[in-house]
Each structure stands twice: as structure tokens, then as C-alpha cells.
Amino acid sequence: MSDSEKKLIQDYFGRQASFNVYAKDFTTFKTGGPVSAVVYPCEKKDIEFLFNLKKNTGIIVKFVGNGSNILVSDHGFDGVIAFTKNFSHIECEDEIVSAFSGAKLNKVIGFCIEKGLSGLEFLTGIPGTLGGALIMNAGTKTVSISNIVLSVEFMDHDGKWCREKREQITWKYRYSQLKEKAFFILSATMKVKKGNAQEIKKTISEIMEQRKHSQPLEYPSAGSVFKNPEGFFAGALIEQAGLKGYCEGKAKISEKHANFIVNTGNASSTDIWKLMRYIQQTIKNKYNITLEPEIELIGRFP
Numbered sequence: 001m002s003d004s005e006k007k008l009i010q011d012y013f014g015r016q017a018s019f020n021v022y023a024k025d026f027t028t029f030k031t032g033g034p035v036s037a038v039v040y041p042c043e044k045k046d047i048e049f050l051f052n053l054k055k056n057t058g059i060i061v062k063f064v065g066n067g068s069n070i071l072v073s074d075h076g077f078d079g080v081i082a083f084t085k086n087f088s089h090i091e092c093e094d095e096i097v098s099a100f101s102g103a104k105l106n107k108v109i110g111f112c113i114e115k116g117l118s119g120l121e122f123l124t125g126i127p128g129t130l131g132g133a134l135i136m137n138a139g140t141k142t143v144s145i146s147n148i149v150l151s152v153e154f155m156d157h158d159g160k161w162c163r164e165k166r167e168q169i170t171w172k173y174r175y176s177q178l179k180e181k182a183f184f185i186l187s188a189t190m191k192v193k194k195g196n197a198q199e200i201k202k203t204i205s206e207i208m209e210q211r212k213h214s215q216p217l218e219y220p221s222a223g224s225v226f227k228n229p230e231g232f233f234a235g236a237l238i239e240q241a242g243l244k245g246y247c248e249g250k251a252k253i254s255e256k257h258a259n260f261i262v263n264t265g266n267a268s269s270t271d272i273w274k275l276m277r278y279i280q281q282t283i284k285n286k287y288n289i290t291l292e293p294e295i296e297l298i299g300r301f302p
């Protein structure tokens with residue numbers, strides 16, 4: 001990014017812009033090199049500025065919620081990372097919850113508990129924002145966010161603000177067409193139902209216990225690295241292949257959950273990437289199954 005492009009960003013965002021920020025400081029993997037510019041938009045017009053910046057200069061603009069599903073290259077990312085955390089308002093009317101994309105899922109769940117609304121409990125323990133969850137169609141083996149979404153408001157790639165109903169968007173397991181349709185997701189409405197706050201809390205603590213038991217939450221990670229291939233569980237395949245505990249530098253295939261790669265110290269994104277390739281090659285050779293990454297790679301990998 002040129003100095004004049006940086007100045008353009010600085011002039012618009014002022015103190016809401018910084019430069020050469022390391023991805024290891026904002027990703028849950030705690031890895032990744034310098035990002036040319038990071039900004040904190042807080043209004044629709046800021047998104048419009050970013051859209052025009054991209055259109056007029058070709059600078060890549062990437063939105064980041066909690067950085068819990070991304071792996072940023074050690075070479076960094078020559079573009080703008082726009083954090084969505086300022087878009088965080090949550091409200092409800094009867095049995096419909098509306099939330100902005102930067103709202104963390106645990107805050108949305110907390111809001112529902114307060115209002116005695118049930119339906120979002122399955123998202124417990126997913127350390128992301130609503131925007132990230134909509135892009136990834138986050139969820140569990142059996143339920144995904146697409147099951148409860150009613151509508152999504154977003155800016156498309158022509159710079160137009162749109163609201164689409166759930167049925168207008170294609171959703172699959174860990175895939176949402178919003179990835180292609182949306183430049184930026186602003187908000188979504190979700191269907192919930194009246195419930196008992198005590199029961200909701202009980203379900204949530206059971207899910208959290210289960211996660212603590214089965215996931216290596218004590219280490220930085222990005223959750224499951226690979227999608228489950230049709231008819232199989234990626235974790236089970238990796239475990240059967242004897243790969244649990246295998247390391248590349250300080251990146252390790254978790255002993256607790258084979259589909260998690262954990263950063264056990266100062267792992268680099270390259271260590272994680274090499275481990276991913278090794279897993280993919282091993283599973284292909286042993287079972288002739290292709291594992292597709294669930295996490296998103298940003299920037300250049302060797």
C-alpha cells in the first residue's frame with residue numbers, strides 16, 4: 001500500500017486507523033504478520049468509504065469480527081482489515097432477535113438469557129461474532145445459524161445496501177452464499193422462542209462443559225481446521241491416521257481433538273499451514289478423501 005493510500009485512510013478514519021498491525025495480535029491462532037492498515041468503522045457511511053476505496057484504488061478490504069476462523073500469512077496482508085466490533089447493537093421484538101454483525105455470539109446469547117428467549121444455545125462456546133458466523137454458517141454437527149436466520153442486511157459488491165430473506169441465500173454445511181454476495185454484512189434477524197431463563201442457562205453450561213471436555217480450549221486455535229467430508233468426521237479420520245500430537249514447529253495436532261491445530265508457543269502461520277498440508281496429504285493417501293479447510297487463509301502462503 002502506498003503512502004498516499006495510507007494518507008487517504010488516515011485522513012478519513014483519523015484515530016480509528018492504524019498501520020502495520022500484526023495479525024498475531026488479533027487472531028485467535030495468535031499468528032500472522034503485518035497488516036498494512038486496520039480501521040474501526042462505526043457507521044454505514046464508513047462502509048461506503050471502504051467500498052469506494054476498494055473500487056477506486058483496488059486495495060483489498062477484509063472485514064474481521066473476532067478473528068477466530070482465519071489464518072493470516074506470516075508475510076502479512078497488504079490491504080485494509082476493518083474490524084466490525086463497533087456494529088454491536090442487539091434488540092428484540094416478541095420472538096425475533098435483531099443484532100448487528102460485530103456483536104459477539106456470547107453477547108447475543110447473554111441478551112437472549114436476559115429476555116428469556118431460547119433458540120441460540122447451540123452457538124454457545126463459538127468465540128466469534130454474528131458476521132463471522134453468518135459468513136461461515138457456523139454451528140454444530142446438527143444445527144447451523146442458517147436454521148434460525150430470518151433475514152440478513154448487507155452491502156453487496158455493487159455498493160448497494162440489500163436485505164435478503166433466509167430463502168434467498170444458499171446455505172450449506174459451513175458455507176453461506178453471503179461469502180460471494182456480501183461486501184459487508186450489517187445485521188441479521190433471527191427466530192427465537194420464549195423459554196425459561198434457568199433452563200436456557202442449564203443447557204448453556206452443559207454445552208460449555210462438553211466443549212471444555214472435548215476441545216483444547218487452553219491453547220490458541222481457530223477451532224476445527226477442516227470441514228467434515230460427506231459421510232465422515234474430519235477429526236476421526238485424522239485420529240485414525242495416527243496424527244494426533246504430530247507437530248510442525250510449535251503448531252501441533254491437538255491430542256484432545258484431532259481436527260484442532262493448536263499454537264503451543266510461538267508457532268507461525270507457516271507452521272500451521274504446513275501441518276494442514278501434511279494432514280491433507282496423509283488423509284488423501286490413506287483414505288483417498290480430500291479434506292477442505294474450514295478456516296480461511298488470508299495473504300500469501302509459501
Ligand SMILES: Cc1cc2nc3c(=O)[nH]c(=O)nc-3n(C[C@H](O)[C@H](O)[C@H](O)COP(=O)(O)OP(=O)(O)OC[C@H]3O[C@@H](n4cnc5c(N)ncnc54)[C@H](O)[C@@H]3O)c2cc1C
Nearest residue numbers: 065066067068069101128129131132133135138139185223
Ligand atoms: C475454540 C474454538 C471453537 C470453535 N467452535 C466452532 C464451532 O463449534 N462451530 C463453528 O462453526 N465454528 C467454530 N469455531 C470457528 C469460529 O469461531 C466461527 O466460524 C465464528 O463464527 C467466526 O466468527 P469471527 O467473528 O471470529 O469471524 P472472523 O474469523 O473474524 O471472520 C471469518 C470470515 O467472516 C468474514 N466476516 C466477519 N464479519 C463480517 C462482516 N460483518 N461482513 C462481512 N464479512 C465478515 C471475514 O472476512 C472472514 O471471511 C471455533 C473457533 C474456536 C477458536
